[in-house]
Amino acid sequence: MNTTTFYKEIKEIKDFSLIxxxxxxxxxxxxxxxxxxxxxxxxxxxxxxxxxxxxxVAALTIIGILNIDKNSEFPYIFGGDGASLIIPPHLLDKSKxxxxxxxxKAKESFDLDLRVGVISIKEIVKRGSFIxxxxxxxxxxxxxAIVRGNGLELAENLLKKEYxxxxxxxxxxxxxxxDFVGLECRWEDIKSPKDETSSLLIKSTNPKKxxxxxxxxxxxxxxIAGSYTQRNPIKEINQLVISxxxxxxxxxASVFSSNIFSRFFLIxxxxxxxxxxxxxxxxxxxxxxxYKNRVIRTxxxxxxxxxxxxxxxxxxxxxxxxxxxxxxxxxDGNLAYGIHKSDSALMTCLIFxxxxxxxxxxxxxxxxxxLASKELKARxxxxx
Numbered sequence: 001m002n003t004t005t006f007y008k009e010i011k012e013i014k015d016f017s018l019i020x021x022x023x024x025x026x027x028x029x030x031x032x033x034x035x036x037x038x039x040x041x042x043x044x045x046x047x048x049x050x051x052x053x054x055x056x057v058a059a060l061t062i063i064g065i066l067n068i069d070k071n072s073e074f075p076y077i078f079g080g081d082g083a084s085l086i087i088p089p090h091l092l093d094k095s096k097x098x099x100x101x102x103x104x105k106a107k108e109s110f111d112l113d114l115r116v117g118v119i120s121i122k123e124i125v126k127r128g129s130f131i132x133x134x135x136x137x138x139x140x141x142x143x144x145a146i147v148r149g150n151g152l153e154l155a156e157n158l159l160k161k162e163y164x165x166x167x168x169x170x171x172x173x174x175x176x177x178x179d180f181v182g183l184e185c186r187w188e189d190i191k192s193p194k195d196e197t198s199s200l201l202i203k204s205t206n207p208k209k210x211x212x213x214x215x216x217x218x219x220x221x222x223x224i225a226g227s228y229t230q231r232n233p234i235k236e237i238n239q240l241v242i243s244x245x246x247x248x249x250x251x252x253a254s255v256f257s258s259n260i261f262s263r264f265f266l267i268x269x270x271x272x273x274x275x276x277x278x279x280x281x282x283x284x285x286x287x288x289x290x291y292k293n294r295v296i297r298t299x300x301x302x303x304x305x306x307x308x309x310x311x312x313x314x315x316x317x318x319x320x321x322x323x324x325x326x327x328x329x330x331x332d333g334n335l336a337y338g339i340h341k342s343d344s345a346l347m348t349c350l351i352f353x354x355x356x357x358x359x360x361x362x363x364x365x366x367x368x369x370x371l372a373s374k375e376l377k378a379r380x381x382x383x384x
Contacts, residue, residue, distance in 0.1 A: 003029040004088050008073040012137040019146050019304050020211045025132040032121045034155040035085040037061040040113040042081035046367045053110045056251040058083050059348045064098035067179040075145030077305045078361040080369030084152050093174045101178040109254035117159045117166040124151040139297035147305040182351045185251050188241040189344040189365050194313045197233040197345045199368040201338040201376045203307040213334050224322050225314050233313040233345045234299050237292040242274045298358040311362045338376030342366050
């Protein structure tokens with residue numbers, strides 16, 4: 001096995017319900033590494049209205065490492081207030097440079113403290129955990145990683161509890177200049193097609209029955225909220241509205257400008273680009289006429305990294321029925337869950353080619369996964 005191309009060679013599954021099939025998974029090579037980033041006190045930042053900036057910084061780690069080698073493929077998970085990536089060894093040194101620069105930008109641009117660290121797969125195995133991978137083909141334009149095993153959870157805990165052992169030395173140097181080009185956040189918040197858009201985190205608490213619990217939960221979500229397309233919070237092109245609000249564009253401008261004056265002119269340039277984009281999408285044929293559909297086809301709304309992470313739209317009755325089901329499963333000792341409800345979704349975009357490769361990270365507005373995680377942890381604690 002060529003460990004460098006390991007992930008690229010994995011066969012894709014084409015139905016999200018197959019994520020519980022053992023035959024679809026492959027162990028990560030033991031010479032790979034887990035990259036973890038986590039915003040310190042993200043809940044407080046969100047409560048202060050900084051949820052868009054929190055999402056943007058979480059995505060910054062991913063775009064920076066993806067840009068190191070655009071021919072390499074490797075798994076990554078967007079968590080709302082942080083990110084996890086699993087990388088081959090040839091990307092390690094450049095990734096360290098990216099992480100240090102990302103933490104610097106998070107602090108200087110947004111006054112957010114970003115923990116960043118590296119944990120080897122060998123270390124994860126040594127501590128009794130593992131990571132297995134498959135790939136889910138969301139659409140013809142987008143394939144996402146599906147991760148199972150408790151290795152990512154262990155890596156996140158090690159970053160928080162043993163930070164001095166796994167943080168990157170601030171004096172680390174390598175001849176590489178990080179590239180964050182392609183990270184955009186230019187859409188207005190996207191109104192829910194139903195009553196609510198919710199971020200869901202669902203974690204099995206019964207390891208012996210995890211596959212069954214997750215499969216039953218997916219089946220129940222399908223029964224209550226409808227198919228993937230029916231519950232997707234972003235499914236109509238008229239939902240997508242390019243923003244001309246300088247405050248919305250400020251996150252992107254803050255990363256790519258060094259002072260208030262250059263930021264002003266960058267925001268002005270973004271406004272002009274957005275105006276041109278609106279005109280091209282409205283009046284042009286060819287690739288621009290399909291641009292919004294491409295965005296919809298590349299949204300990252302449902303994933304699995306040893307817990308279900310989903311952003312779905314539901315009416316109030318569906319939300320109530322879903323919460324009742326999850327609460328009963330929690331009381332029965334099968335799972336813990338967190339849910340954050342909003343009336344809209346927030347989308348942060350990674351654009352590699354304007355009419356080529358896209359990834360659009362979706363979270364519910366006003367806190368999303370981060371506040372759902374707070375609720376999830378509270379449920380775990382209540383059972384201790």
